[in-house]
Amino acid sequence: MELPAAEWVPCNFQMDNWTMEPAIWAPGFPVEYHQYASSEIFGSCLQTCDPNPNGGRLVEYAQATWNYPTTVAVAQELDVDMEANMQDNTICAFKETVQEFKVDMDTMRMKIHRYPASLRGFNEYSSVPRMVAMGPYHCARVLQDQLIKHVEKVKYVAAYHCVMESGHSLQEVYDAVVSAAHIARHRYDNNLMAGIGDGDFLPMMFYDACFLVQYMLWCTPAATEMEASLRSFFDFNRKVLRHDLMLLENQLPWLVVEAVMRFRHVELVDFIADWRDYLQDRKVLEEKPVVLDESYEPPHLLGLLRFYIVGRSKTKVQTRANLNSISVSVSAIELAEIGITLTAKETTELINMGISKKGILSAKLSLAPLSLDDERASFLINMAALELCTTSNFQEAGDEDSAVCSYLLLLSMLVHREEDVQELRTKHLLQGGAGLINKDALDFFTSLQSLPLRGLCYVRVMVEIENYKVKRWIRIMVHAFLYKNKKTILTALSVISVLVSILGTLMSLKSKSKI
Structure with a gap:
């Protein structure tokens, strides 16, 4: 079916003939505005503006009348009018730009954004x-x-x-x-x-x-x-x-x-x-x-x-707490020392992250598991980039608005060495044998540390960890002692077990000798 030329463009339309229209100047804008060639973009605001709109009439009037004081007075009045006209046009240009900026901000969530500067470090x-x-x-x-x-x-x-x-x-x-x-x-x-x-x-x-x-x-x-x-x-x-x-x-x-x-x-x-x-x-x-x-x-x-x-947040947990201070990051080793273990949550939704009690001396930090390869890493980065472009204030937005940034920040917080990556695999937070090797996964996670520490879910988890430290400090001391000295304790228990076994054998022999 053929369409009229005005309505249809053939398949081989050319994209190499695009031209850039000249820029326009107002204070802080390109210089061409001074040339008053900006009516195309700024509309009717500048259509009446001319470098010397009354110049011709001013010359004719001066030639027709030889009353010098009157001519000077008229010229001065016209100069004032021209200056006022220029100011009006500039204000009009300002208003046009302000309105355009407001529309852009109001429709921020629906825009097709450019890659944010904070993530330019990725290749x-x-x-x-x-x-x-x-x-x-x-x-x-x-x-x-x-x-x-x-x-x-x-x-x-x-x-x-x-x-x-x-x-x-x-x-x-x-x-x-x-x-x-x-x-x-x-x-x-x-x-x-x-x-x-x-x-x-x-x-x-x-x-x-x-x-x-x-x-x-x-x-x-x-x-x-x-x-x-x-x-x-x-x-x-x-x-x-x-x-x-x-x-x-x-x-x-x-x-x-x-x-x-x-x-x-x-x-x-x-x-x-x-x-x-x-x-x-x-x-x-x-x-x-x-x-x-x-x-x-x-x-x-x-x-x-x-x-x-x-996914959607099922409960709205407050991130504010009566704390004198709070850590903005914590390592996997520190978590292990205070009794918080890493656990893969049985979910695919990234928003499901948080601290929950596990036992008398411990708790668990649960996250959605991840199978990491190049394509998935790129997908995560672009979802995080979208959050950075569309959420102006993460603290006032919902959990969902910064969930990917929070998820990536928590993972990057836990990883500093290849051994830490392997620990994530042991805890099944990283799934599968294919994909990025430990070294490449480490490079990926450490590069995420450039993300702003603004994710609401991330902040909430850090508050939960801090509250855990404050409320269970005695249990944490006991757990930390056991954790730091577990090798010595295990060795001592092993020795005691051997001694008990030997003592039991001697007691048995002694009782037989009496018989």
């Missing part, structure tokens, strides 16, 4: 796609990387099957995407989008959204109904696709994806169930089914999966 593996570029942030790689360029053709194949299998016309699906894309455009970085016209952006949203919907279908039982060659592509590249589609800068606004899903339905319960236990190798066979939260509006695919992998 490009956790931030740059290797095979498929989604959206505008990495579109330049289409021209630079042959593999990514090849996948652009696969997007056209996915779009074709997506439309054909939907039972609707190409025009219907494309129009729905266009309607959503006009809103979605404002969810990307404004500076970048200034250089991308709708002629490039709208087809990009259409092809990318169709590709993503087909991928989501492949993750569900509906994959059996998918066209064989496209299914084979997803099968062969499952690991790299899982990596690329979970990158923070490689996301599509969810409203664009939903626009396509209105025609090509995806069973989200099945899709989320396929991903929910992705971080663990050990699968729960009788896991509770996914229950969709209708009140949650995801910003994009990464946000959707993070929401259900994190």
Whole structure:
């Protein structure tokens, strides 16, 4: 079906002709504002502004009247008016910028964010796609990387099957995407989008959204109904696709994806169930089914999966306590000394972490287990990056808003040596034999120490540990003595056992000799 040229852009649309529009200046803005060429961005506020709006009339008036004092007075009055006009235009520009900033902050949770500066220490593996570029942030790689360029053709194949299998016309699906894309455009970085016209952006949203919907279908039982060659592509590249589609800068606004899903339905319960236990190798066979939260509006695919992998906090525990001081970190050795043992919790939800009593002299710190490889490490980092970008104040937000940061901080707090990593394996917090070796896992965990110590769950656990120290200090002293001297105590008990055995033997011989 052919569409009018004004409505449809061919598959081979070019993305190398994007141009950047000139910047505009106001105090603190680019210098071009001084040239009063900014009406395109600042709108009617600057349309009346001219370097010398009354200059022509001022000259004519001076020539027509030779009354010098009157001419000077008029000129001075016009200068004052021009200065006032310039100030009004600048204030108007300020208001425009302030309003734009407010809108950005109000919609922070729905934005497609750039990678936060606090996580720039990680290598490009956790931030740059290797095979498929989604959206505008990495579109330049289409021209630079042959593999990514090849996948652009696969997007056209996915779009074709997506439309054909939907039972609707190409025009219907494309129009729905266009309607959503006009809103979605404002969810990307404004500076970048200034250089991308709708002629490039709208087809990009259409092809990318169709590709993503087909991928989501492949993750569900509906994959059996998918066209064989496209299914084979997803099968062969499952690991790299899982990596690329979970990158923070490689996301599509969810409203664009939903626009396509209105025609090509995806069973989200099945899709989320396929991903929910992705971080663990050990699968729960009788896991509770996914229950969709209708009140949650995801910003994009990464946000959707993070929401259900994190889980919901069942109880709201206060993080404030009557403490004179509190430690912001504690090692696994210190925990062992005071009687807190590490335990893998039987859950896949990362939010389930905390201290609970275990015995008279001990307690346990429980966390969700983790199977760690390169892809899962990248997934965790990008979920943490999303939390850093969307939560301005972790102390005032809910547990769920910083759960991934808290989870990673607790693990990094426990690990300082390769022996500590092995201890996590012994306690089954780290699962499986495949994935990162102890040295690589140590490097990963220690690199996480750059995360801000702001996670509410993390703070709550540290408060629980401090309360445990304060309330059970006598038991802790007893446990610490036993822990530090356990080798000596075991040796002494062994000697006593031998002496008792020898004494028993001698007593037995003595009693026989009397007989």
